Structure formats: structure tokens, C-alpha cells
Amino acid sequence: MERKNKPASIPVSPSMAQPIVDLSDNILTARLPTGDSVTVYLYGATVTSWKTSNGQEQLFLSQAAALDGSKPIRGGIPLVFPVFGPPPKSHATGQLPQHGFARNSHWEFLGKSTSENVGRKADGSVKLDFGLSSSMLDPGVQKKWAYDFGLVYSVTLGKDKLECQMHVQNKGSEAFDFQVLFHTYLAVKDISKTAVKGLTSSPYVDKVRSAQTFTEDATSLSFSGETDRVYTPPAGKDGASVPLVVTENGTDSFVVTRDSLPDVTVWNGWEDKIKAMGDFEPKDGWKRYLCIEPGAVSSWTKLDAGDAWEGGCSFESKL
Numbered sequence: 001m002e003r004k005n006k007p008a009s010i011p012v013s014p015s016m017a018q019p020i021v022d023l024s025d026n027i028l029t030a031r032l033p034t035g036d037s038v039t040v041y042l043y044g045a046t047v048t049s050w051k052t053s054n055g056q057e058q059l060f061l062s063q064a065a066a067l068d069g070s071k072p073i074r075g076g077i078p079l080v081f082p083v084f085g086p087p088p089k090s091h092a093t094g095q096l097p098q099h100g101f102a103r104n105s106h107w108e109f110l111g112k113s114t115s116e117n118v119g120r121k122a123d124g125s126v127k128l129d130f131g132l133s134s135s136m137l138d139p140g141v142q143k144k145w146a147y148d149f150g151l152v153y154s155v156t157l158g159k160d161k162l163e164c165q166m167h168v169q170n171k172g173s174e175a176f177d178f179q180v181l182f183h184t185y186l187a188v189k190d191i192s193k194t195a196v197k198g199l200t201s202s203p204y205v206d207k208v209r210s211a212q213t214f215t216e217d218a219t220s221l222s223f224s225g226e227t228d229r230v231y232t233p234p235a236g237k238d239g240a241s242v243p244l245v246v247t248e249n250g251t252d253s254f255v256v257t258r259d260s261l262p263d264v265t266v267w268n269g270w271e272d273k274i275k276a277m278g279d280f281e282p283k284d285g286w287k288r289y290l291c292i293e294p295g296a297v298s299s300w301t302k303l304d305a306g307d308a309w310e311g312g313c314s315f316e317s318k319l
């Protein structure tokens with residue numbers, strides 16, 4: 001029997017190629033062999049860029065965003081914890097700034113894991129873990145919210161998909177209340193041709209109309225002015241949350257899913273509000289973003305001493 005010669009070298013198949021992860025100057029970048037990439041600033045553990053396999057940027061980042069740690073980054077995915085919006089003065093978070101301290105604290109990078117080595121479905125994704133705990137806060141902030149906590153934020157980059165997961169741990173001896181939210185600035189081509197499906201029949205608080213509660217009757221929510229609403233959509237038949245679909249020009253562009261996050265804020269500040277924001281450029285940039293912000297913010301989540309909580313969301317790009 002004729003024996004075939006062994007090839008001189010074994011070609012590396014694309015599936016054997018590994019993600020490239022780099023941390024320099026407190027900025028982490030990860031790139032998959034498929035071309036997908038993500039950039040995360042340790043300041044706020046803020047995702048500032050998410051590019052899909054076709055090279056397209058999927059997040060809006062203001063050209064005037066402060067990237068030097070002097071204020072929260074305008075755009076990408078700032079993290080909101082432990083309070084959403086202006087804190088109620090009589091609450092334990094009452095002394096904290098709007099949206100809490102997670103987005104303007106320095107996080108640490110805990111490490112990366114590929115789908116193969118953590119027993120997830122071998123889909124070529126990479127998970128990046130970031131940590132923040134009470135001892136890492138500025139002393140001034142620590143005094144304003146003196147609880148012993150640990151956060152692990154995981155960003156998983158897959159082909160045309162980004163997942164965000166937050167693990168909150170109460171390491172202290174007394175219970176605390178928190179809210180959490182992924183303040184995602186999705187890049188859209190034209191807000192006037194953008195719509196959101198999946199919110200029909202959902203109750204929402206409209207912050208533009210004096211924080212009154214309404215029920216959504218649009219099957220496809222479109223935008224023609226300032227929009228600032230916190231939706232609490234009913235669960236689907238199987239008890240899971242119904243995915244939201246963002247459409248542009250009638251074509252699906254993003255699918256957003258939520259896991260253990262009851263709420264989703266939909267925000268576009270529109271022309272006048274955005275013009276007044278010093279860190280928002282270009283001034284007509286309001287036309288090119290839509291914030292879809294999965295979170296747990298319509299009430300407080302109470303975490304007893306020693307307990308942990310987890311919730312997350314995913315963004316899939318369809319274009």
C-alpha cells in the first residue's frame with residue numbers, strides 16, 4: 001500500500017486561531033480571528049468601541065468624550081451602579097452623583113477566558129472580566145456609600161455579538177439596595193428612520209412627560225423628539241424577557257436580549273438637549289445614536305449580607 005507523505009507543516013485552521021487581547025495604558029482591546037473587536041477603558045470599565053466582523057462600529061462615542069478619567073465617558077457602554085438617575089436624597093445612595101460611581105471609578109482587569117477553556121459552547125468568543133470593590137473606590141466616594149461590595153463585570157465578544165454580565169456581591173454584614181444598568185449608545189444611521197419593536201403593551205415611565213406612567217401601544221416605536229423612558233416589559237409566555245429589535249429603514253439592525261433585568265431605558269436627548277451637553281460632539285450626533293439601556297432600575301434590588309446577584313444582556317448586530 002502506498003503511504004502518503006506527511007505534510008511538512010500542519011496548516012493552522014481559522015478555528016484554531018486565538019483571540020488577541022492586549023492591555024496597554026489602561027485600555028483593553030480584544031480581537032477575534034473573525035475580525036470582531038472590542039475596546040474597554042478600565043476607567044468605568046466603559047466599552048468604547050465594538051466592531052463586528054464586517055468592520056462596522058456598532059457603538060456611538062462622542063468625539064468630545066473625556067477619555068482621561070476626568071468625567072464619565074460620553075458614549076459606548078457606561079455602567080450605572082448603584083443608582084440610576086439622580087439619587088433620591090433620602091436614600092442610602094443620596095450623596096452619590098447621577099448614575100452612581102461605577103462609570104467613573106478605576107476598575108481592574110481580572111483576565112480573559114475563551115469559550116473552549118471555561119466550558120461554554122465552543123463558539124470562538126472571548127470573555128473579559130473586570131472587577132471593582134469597595135476598597136478600590138476613592139475615599140470620598142467610599143464615605144458616601146459605605147457598603148462592602150464586589151462587582152465582576154464580564155464582556156463577552158462573539159461573532160457579531162456582545163454580551164454584558166454583572167455579578168454583584170454583598171461582602172459586608174448589612175444588606176444594601178442597588179440599581180444597575182448598561183447605558184448602551186447604539187450607533188444608528190438616522191434616528192428618524194430608526195424604530196424599536198418588542199415594547200408593545202409595556203408599561204413605561206416617561207421622564208419627558210413629568211415622570212407619568214403610560215402603556216406602550218406602538219408595535220414599532222419610532223422617534224420624532226426627545227425620548228427618555230423607562231420600560232418594564234412583561235415577560236414572554238415562557239417567562240423569559242422578550243427580545244427587543246432595533247430596525248433601521250425597516251430592516252433589523254440589532255437584537256437586544258435581557259437576562260434577569262426587568263427594565264430597559266430608551267433615550268435620545270434630541271437636538272436642544274444634546275447641543276447643551278459640553279462633551280457631546282458633533283452637535284448633530286443626536287441623529288446617529290439611540291440608547292437602549294437594559295437594567296434593573298424601576299425599583300431597588302435588595303442584597304442581603306453575603307448574597308450575590310447576577311444579570312446581563314446581549315446585543316446582536318444583524319446588518
Ligand SMILES: O=P(O)(O)OC[C@H]1O[C@@H](O)[C@H](O)[C@@H](O)[C@@H]1O
Pocket residue numbers: 098099183207228229265267293
Ligand atoms: O448625562 P448623563 O448623566 O450621562 O445621563 C444621560 C441620560 O441617561 C439616561 O439613561 C437617562 O434616562 C437620561 O435622563 C439622562 O439624561
